[in-house]
Amino acid sequence: xxxxxxxxxxxxxxxxxxxxxxxxxxxxxxxxxxxxxxxxxxxxxxxxxxxxxxxxxxxxxxxxxxxxxxxxxxxxxxxxxxxxxxxxxxxxxxxxxxxxxxxxxxxxxxxxxxxxxxxxxxxxxxxxxxxxxxxxxxxxxxxxxxxxxxxxxxxxxxxxxxxxxxxxxxxxxxxxxxxxxxxxxxxxxxxxxxxxxxxxxxxxxxxxxxxxxxxxxxxxxxxxxxxxxxxxxxxxxxxxxxxxxxxxxxxxxxxxxxxxxxxxxxxxxxxxxxxxxxxxxxxxxxxxxxxxxxxxxxxxxxxxxxxxxxxxxxxxxxxxxxxxxxxxxxxxxxxxxxxxxxxxxxxxxxxxxxxxxxxxxxxxxxxxxxxxxxxxxxxxxxxxxxxxxxxxxxxxxxxxxxxxxxxxxxxxxxxxxxxxxxxxxxx
Amino acid sequence: xxxxxxxxxxxxxxxxxxxxxxxxxxxxxxxxxxxxxxxxxxxxxxxxxxxxxxxxxxxxxxxxxxxxxxxxxxxxxxxxxxxxxxxxxxxxxxxxxxxxxxxxxxxxxxxxxxxxxxxxxxxxxxxxxxxxxxxxxxxxxxxxxxxxxxxxxxxxxxxxxxxxxxxxxxxxxxxxxxxxxxxxxxxxxxxxxxxxxxxxxxxxxxxxxxxxxxxxxxxxxxxxxxxxxxxxxxxxxxxxxxxxxxxxxxxxxxxxxxxxxxxxxxxxxxxxxxxxxxxxxxxxxxxxxxxxxxxxxxxxxxxxxxxxxxxxxxxxxxxxxxxxxxxxxxxxxxxxxxxxxxxxxxxxxxxxxxxxxxxxxxxxxxxxxxxxxxxxxxxxxxxxxxxxxxxxxxxxxxxxxxxxxxxxxxxxxxxxxxxxxxxxxxxxxxxxxxxxxxxxxxxxxxxxxxxxxxxxx
Numbered sequence: 001x002x003x004x005x006x007x008x009x010x011x012x013x014x015x016x017x018x019x020x021x022x023x024x025x026x027x028x029x030x031x032x033x034x035x036x037x038x039x040x041x042x043x044x045x046x047x048x049x050x051x052x053x054x055x056x057x058x059x060x061x062x063x064x065x066x067x068x069x070x071x072x073x074x075x076x077x078x079x080x081x082x083x084x085x086x087x088x089x090x091x092x093x094x095x096x097x098x099x100x101x102x103x104x105x106x107x108x109x110x111x112x113x114x115x116x117x118x119x120x121x122x123x124x125x126x127x128x129x130x131x132x133x134x135x136x137x138x139x140x141x142x143x144x145x146x147x148x149x150x151x152x153x154x155x156x157x158x159x160x161x162x163x164x165x166x167x168x169x170x171x172x173x174x175x176x177x178x179x180x181x182x183x184x185x186x187x188x189x190x191x192x193x194x195x196x197x198x199x200x201x202x203x204x205x206x207x208x209x210x211x212x213x214x215x216x217x218x219x220x221x222x223x224x225x226x227x228x229x230x231x232x233x234x235x236x237x238x239x240x241x242x243x244x245x246x247x248x249x250x251x252x253x254x255x256x257x258x259x260x261x262x263x264x265x266x267x268x269x270x271x272x273x274x275x276x277x278x279x280x281x282x283x284x285x286x287x288x289x290x291x292x293x294x295x296x297x298x299x300x301x302x303x304x305x306x307x308x309x310x311x312x313x314x315x316x317x318x319x320x321x322x323x324x325x326x327x328x329x330x331x332x333x334x335x336x337x338x339x340x341x342x343x344x345x346x347x348x349x350x351x352x353x354x355x356x357x358x359x360x361x362x363x364x365x366x367x368x369x370x371x372x373x374x375x376x377x378x379x380x381x382x383x384x385x386x387x388x389x390x391x392x393x394x395x396x397x398x399x400x401x402x403x404x405x406x407x408x409x410x411x412x413x414x415x416x417x418x419x420x421x422x423x424x425x426x427x
Numbered sequence: 428x429x430x431x432x433x434x435x436x437x438x439x440x441x442x443x444x445x446x447x448x449x450x451x452x453x454x455x456x457x458x459x460x461x462x463x464x465x466x467x468x469x470x471x472x473x474x475x476x477x478x479x480x481x482x483x484x485x486x487x488x489x490x491x492x493x494x495x496x497x498x499x500x501x502x503x504x505x506x507x508x509x510x511x512x513x514x515x516x517x518x519x520x521x522x523x524x525x526x527x528x529x530x531x532x533x534x535x536x537x538x539x540x541x542x543x544x545x546x547x548x549x550x551x552x553x554x555x556x557x558x559x560x561x562x563x564x565x566x567x568x569x570x571x572x573x574x575x576x577x578x579x580x581x582x583x584x585x586x587x588x589x590x591x592x593x594x595x596x597x598x599x600x601x602x603x604x605x606x607x608x609x610x611x612x613x614x615x616x617x618x619x620x621x622x623x624x625x626x627x628x629x630x631x632x633x634x635x636x637x638x639x640x641x642x643x644x645x646x647x648x649x650x651x652x653x654x655x656x657x658x659x660x661x662x663x664x665x666x667x668x669x670x671x672x673x674x675x676x677x678x679x680x681x682x683x684x685x686x687x688x689x690x691x692x693x694x695x696x697x698x699x700x701x702x703x704x705x706x707x708x709x710x711x712x713x714x715x716x717x718x719x720x721x722x723x724x725x726x727x728x729x730x731x732x733x734x735x736x737x738x739x740x741x742x743x744x745x746x747x748x749x750x751x752x753x754x755x756x757x758x759x760x761x762x763x764x765x766x767x768x769x770x771x772x773x774x775x776x777x778x779x780x781x782x783x784x785x786x787x788x789x790x791x792x793x794x795x796x797x798x799x800x801x802x803x804x805x806x807x808x809x810x811x812x813x814x815x816x817x818x819x820x821x822x823x824x825x826x827x828x829x830x831x832x833x834x835x836x837x838x839x840x841x842x843x844x845x846x847x848x849x850x851x852x853x854x855x856x857x858x859x860x861x862x863x864x865x866x867x868x869x870x871x872x873x874x875x876x877x878x879x880x881x882x883x884x
Contacts, residue, residue, distance in 0.1 A: 017776055021779075024781070028679050031672070035697050035749075036697065038745045230593070238597075249873070257866075261858055264607075265607045351707075387714075
């Protein structure tokens, strides 16, 4: 007998076997730790790169609204006020503060401390309140992205001057502003109230958020009813035959088709065949709808299946038709599960980028879309475009846009989990 | 818009009439005399008033728009000489002028005439469509109302309609597949008319940039898809090297070692990895992993570019982990307890049971989940677009930049699109290749998983 039974099986605590067992367990544990640490690294990198975009540097300047410069005739006509040279007001104020002359060789370096678009702030101020002309006011102007990045410590000022984006003379000026308390750090409202721009300091994600919202709205309007109805048909009414088998295989396969293929479909069918406007949220929404449809069908079927058949039988026994039993009894009971699935499917659609690239939603669009047929961009597409810009300020904004996108996703998923825990019945 | 509103008003009125009529017919409010409850009569009339009128409205609208376009464009005499894409442009110009938003003074005289004609025709067609639809709707209302009597089986008819509607909804899924296949197929067909089919399938040189002038270098372009496919498989292979062991070990630990409470926390946490948008992974790869790999390579004397196959594969592997771990976890748990019990009873340890009993039993399901993960890795776009580079070279070196099918589709289609140029059409041929490849993987994987489930259920 002892020849047949190997020694190590007879002794259950043989050291070789226990080490093997321990090793196996450690492998499993380290796999999980690896996966989770990757998650942590991902979030911390994005967060550490992006949080600084939520505040922004402003420079407080005494602006003299010189009447001779803005409106020499004193007639206060809108066109004169609109076309006045407001950037001159800014540069005058800058020169006055720093005690330099207009003819100073480095005066253009000083001008570029303030964001190029700041004259618009002054113009709006004057148009809102023409009485301001002739007075001197303290106004906070957005600093240029280089100043902002330097103050956030993202520009290494110890390297030679010609290798960095900010000159010694500019640093000197910034120090002077700083010591006078004229540098302010405020919450970056621009990020949420403006759309894309060439200048990083005045670019924001509002247009992209609205574009994403429109896309999601169109997608939900189409895919949710169709998906739920299709699932009801397949789960409750379809007879087991070749056709329903085919539909089922189809749906399962569609759920695993690469998203970029849906983009190609959108391009050749919706844009080239139906001539819907390119880059518009309606096309984006249609593509996302087709993409999330299979997921919605699958989760709806699972929720319908989870409702015990006795409920339907009970309703039918009381004289309800099959249709009434399903729509009045089974469907309401399956609703929490369906809601959860739908929200998760839409959250996935919200983060989808590849199909949007195919239908041209990555154009530079500085306007905020009004209608669903306007050219627009979406949040993930905006992230993709910003990620391509070399400026350090855009890296920061890309990360911030990712944080905004992730917070939307977290809210949606949290809602899904809440609904599942709160309303779902266990049978 | 107001036409639909009018039809809806008519339909709701129909609902009201349909509901009232059976109530008037019965005496003493004895509802048992009725075949169906009065609401169903209402729905019945409602549907008859709504659906035919809406369908008529849509078809008439389509045809009238088509006709108006023909008539209006005939007024612009130079139209024959204009290219096809410009016709759309001219027509849009006329439309904006007709709506009064464009500056009429700067425009061509003939376009103004066309715009006026357009306005006139639109009002005529709208009015006639309105009359036709409302007449149809009200005619049906009166006609259907006459049909209603005590024995009328309204519920059955309404339910039949609903069932048909449900069927139509589920056919949308088939239509989507048909749409994908047809659109990819026809655009690819155009491509293969210009590029020899076998050159595409077996060619080993890929440079789709076609020079504008004939005499420039590379004026013909080369469309051999082998290097592109090789890059795709290289990155997928790297991703699988990361994802399969880690995903599988996570699944084993979660299903067999972890306490139930720990499992209920860890599993969703790992699944968060699958919920993160791929664009975020792409940014992570390009910004953090790429430079990190390059630095690590420098420190051991290797010259690695920032955009390497390794970087894209690594990050994609991380993304794929939950796809493997979640499905494998479910599959391992589905192995019947009696198999495990038998093994433990014979004195085997947990790891021995796992390796010798559970994994062989669960193997088909695990293979299925891995195939699904492979299919996802092949079709993944954003990570490779941001981290893998563009150069199509035939290499097995993971430290070099390679390109993938999805990257090429994106680069070919994000510039100017010309649908008579093989450069744009090549994207659809690649798309078709991608679709067929993933279709095979999906079908095999789904079949294996389904068979496996049936075995133990």
